[in-house]
Amino acid sequence: MPVLAVTTAALAARMLTEVDLVPAQEPLLARLWAHEPSSKEELTEALWAEAPTVAKMLTRMGAAGLVER
Template sequence: MNDSDPPLSPTAVRAAGDVWIVFSRLRRRLRALDGEDDLSPAQAAVLKRLSQHGPASASELAAAEGVRAQSMAKNVAALEAAGLVERHPDPYDGRRRPVTLTERGREQRLGDLRARQAWLARALQEHGGEEELRAVVTAMALLDEVAQS
């Protein structure tokens, strides 16, 4: 914050703190629902990244996840052994072998996403009425706008 910023209202400060805490709790709870029980958090992160961003080399995955290339190579090998990812030679660079999700990897990832979304939808419905659910939708639109600014 610099001197030209307007002062923060107590409500804005409280809202920021509440959002931080609630998102942290929700993230932990949703991670606990992962169907990827036999995968490490790092391996689950690789599946998520490949699902969202498409094929990548092990070194690109390591850089994106902030881990050593050797650690990523072990994670990719374990995912490959489980049939969740595969590597193919790059037609333009024979030294590069991009990692891609297999159909099984895609299905597992999609099933996990659906399970988390269904749990959250049920929990929201159990704890709030239509008016409160609409307020959540409105709040999420505001938070999305903040995240993209």
């Protein structure tokens, strides 16, 4: 992996950690930014994730004030 990609990923992970999120939630945030509003079902399909996983991410991001349900 190129140095710039590793550095960027590390910076993004650090920034997400500062708001009590994990790097795996970054694609969900990106999807919402591009396709807001989205249902939980739409997010589950777009991210190729399991429904309980998306629900847990949304709950955590809602608690951080990043999404509204």
